[in-house]
Amino acid sequence: MAEEEEHLQQLRSKATELFLREEWKDSIDAYSHFITLCTQKTEKTSQTHTHSDPNHLQKLRRSLCIALCNRAEARSKLKDFHSALQDCNHALALDASHSKTLLCKGKILLCLNRYSMAMECFRTAMLDPQNSECSNEYLEKCKKLEFLSRTGSLDLSDWVSSGFRGKAPELAEYIGGVQIKKSEISGRGLFATRNIDAGSLILVTKAIAMERSILGGIDPSEEAQLAMWKNFIDKVSDFVRKCPKTRGLIGKLSNGENEEELEVVDVDLFRPESVENVKLCDEVDMGKLLAILDVNSLTEDAVSANVLRRNNDCYGVGLWLLPAFINHSCCPNARRLHVGDYLIVHASKDLKAGEEITFAYLDPLCPLSKRKEMSMTWGIHCKCKRCRFEGDVLSKQEVKEIEIGLERGMDVGGVVYKLEEQMKKWKVRGKEKAYLRASFWCAYSEVHRSEKSMKRWGRRIPTLDIVVDSINDVVGGDHRLLKVLVEDFNLKKNSGGGLVEMEKVFKLGREVFGKVVKKQAMKTLLELCIGD
Numbered sequence: 001m002a003e004e005e006e007h008l009q010q011l012r013s014k015a016t017e018l019f020l021r022e023e024w025k026d027s028i029d030a031y032s033h034f035i036t037l038c039t040q041k042t043e044k045t046s047q048t049h050t051h052s053d054p055n056h057l058q059k060l061r062r063s064l065c066i067a068l069c070n071r072a073e074a075r076s077k078l079k080d081f082h083s084a085l086q087d088c089n090h091a092l093a094l095d096a097s098h099s100k101t102l103l104c105k106g107k108i109l110l111c112l113n114r115y116s117m118a119m120e121c122f123r124t125a126m127l128d129p130q131n132s133e134c135s136n137e138y139l140e141k142c143k144k145l146e147f148l149s150r151t152g153s154l155d156l157s158d159w160v161s162s163g164f165r166g167k168a169p170e171l172a173e174y175i176g177g178v179q180i181k182k183s184e185i186s187g188r189g190l191f192a193t194r195n196i197d198a199g200s201l202i203l204v205t206k207a208i209a210m211e212r213s214i215l216g217g218i219d220p221s222e223e224a225q226l227a228m229w230k231n232f233i234d235k236v237s238d239f240v241r242k243c244p245k246t247r248g249l250i251g252k253l254s255n256g257e258n259e260e261e262l263e264v265v266d267v268d269l270f271r272p273e274s275v276e277n278v279k280l281c282d283e284v285d286m287g288k289l290l291a292i293l294d295v296n297s298l299t300e301d302a303v304s305a306n307v308l309r310r311n312n313d314c315y316g317v318g319l320w321l322l323p324a325f326i327n328h329s330c331c332p333n334a335r336r337l338h339v340g341d342y343l344i345v346h347a348s349k350d351l352k353a354g355e356e357i358t359f360a361y362l363d364p365l366c367p368l369s370k371r372k373e374m375s376m377t378w379g380i381h382c383k384c385k386r387c388r389f390e391g392d393v394l395s396k397q398e399v400k401e402i403e404i405g406l407e408r409g410m411d412v413g414g415v416v417y418k419l420e421e422q423m424k425k426w427k428v429r430g431k432e433k434a435y436l437r438a439s440f441w442c443a444y445s446e447v448h449r450s451e452k453s454m455k456r457w458g459r460r461i462p463t464l465d466i467v468v469d470s471i472n473d474v475v476g477g478d479h480r481l482l483k484v485l486v487e488d489f490n491l492k493k494n495s496g497g498g499l500v501e502m503e504k505v506f507k508l509g510r511e512v513f514g515k516v517v518k519k520q521a522m523k524t525l526l527e528l529c530i531g532d
């Protein structure tokens with residue numbers, strides 16, 4: 001008996017030592033060994049009641065509770081949140097008021113963005129004077145995040161005003177008025193359930209996994225990209241293995257095949273607090289997982305990420321679950337912004353209830369042929385209204401000549417003039433005119449930048465603000481259009497005018513960056529936009 005006690009004592013000391021040295025994996029193994037033996041001993045003792053010390057059972061339970069709590073903490077350090085939570089629940093079943101476990105469980109729930117549940121833990125942990133100060137700090141943080149996640153009232157102003165320097169602001173997951181439905185574009189899509197005005201927040205989602213790499217230069221080597229992609233896959237598969245909920249949800253994403261037959265998923269499953277309702281799936285095989293990542297992963301190419309990348313050549317790839325239901329359109333109505341591991345999606349046009357929310361997976365200010373080429377990498381064959389219209393027009397000899405002329409370095413003013421004249425002849429108006437202008441944006445912007453071209457063509461082609469307005473109407477906010485407007489505004493401001501232009505700039509600014517910043521921070525963004 002004494003030998004058994006001594007062995008347990010030694011095991012516990014070894015596990016604690018490893019834990020204090022932050023050797024998480026080894027300490028988990030040592031605690032697991034201790035927990036198994038201690039559980040057996042506890043059961044035996046409680047069955048026989050033969051031990052002379054009446055406090056013995058209580059001591060064993062206490063040791064078991066502490067060991068489970070420490071293993072939970074070690075597991076959470078390795079991001080094995082599911083098993084860590086199980087340990088916490090087991091420990092709390094032994095002692096419901098064990099404040100260290102309550103604190104540990106609260107922190108894990110906070111990492112999983114389950115704010116209300118975390119708050120409960122911190123409130124109870126506060127009852128222990130030893131942990132009350134720390135629990136209170138966490139409780140306050142949790143309250144703020146819970147409010148953010150309920151209301152979506154995000155404000156990135158301070159961070160933006162500092163030029164994205166320093167620590168990114170604490171964000172919370174938020175799901176606005178959206179639902180997943182069958183889409184006419186392909187498979188399932190994300191739809192607005194209420195009217196959402198341009199600039200308003202739609203979603204804030206934390207990545208399942210992200211990999212960032214300092215790739216150096218604008219054209220990183222294939223080797224560096226492959227290494228980053230491999231690390232990313234390892235991270236996702238590790239997470240999927242450890243977390244049944246994530247496994248269940250990833251299994252619902254498209255792998256690019258038979259999309260029309262895929263199940264329409266309830267958006268509530270993606271709320272961090274609604275864990276228990278997910279129908280768990282045992283396994284996602286590696287082949288399917290790779291296909292899913294291929295179809296649904298996003299690179300960090302949004303504006304804030306670009307700014308970050310400019311500072312340190314950082315480049316990232318990640319998987320965000322709910323945004324993975326957003327289909328592509330060449331006339332998108334939503335944009336994304338990256339902040340840390342979070343993806344922020346906002347409306348870049350006014351959305352009507354019932355309307356499908358779409359991103360541009362590829363540059364919408366490109367000619368159809370280029371867009372087709374780029375969409376091959378996504379494995380999609382876009383059949384949006386714009387592509388269908390341009391497909392018809394492009395078969396016309398005159399447009400072919402315009403394209404060839406551009407490729408051969410023909411005077412851009414002449415190209416724009418010819419295109420505008422042809423559109424008049426074919427009676428192309430409104431949106432359709434904007435489709436073609438968007439496709440030839442390069443030529444429009446170049447001619448307006450060149451004094452020489454403007455002298456020659458200026459009076460025969462539409463002004464830049466007419467072009468920007470019409471393109472903006474179909475592609476939603478775009479930073480290149482914004483840059484033009486800001487430059488125009490600066491010119492007019494210097495000659496004493498510019499109020500109307502300023503209003504336009506701020507409107508387009510909200511479409512490009514979202515309403516997540518105050519006016520002062522928007523000015524910083526506009527300056528960055530010009531500098532690009």
Ligand SMILES: C[S@@+](CC[C@H](N)C(=O)[O-])C[C@H]1O[C@@H](n2cnc3c(N)ncnc32)[C@H](O)[C@@H]1O
Pocket residue numbers: 185186187188189253254256259262295296323324325326327328329378379380381382383384
């Ligand atoms: C990120 S998923 C979007 C959600 C997907 N429709 C679903 O049901 O899960 C990307 C896949 O959707 C399809 N897709 C998205 N936009 C498309 C478009 N404009 N045209 C054709 N297919 C599209 C393609 O199969 C693509 O690989």
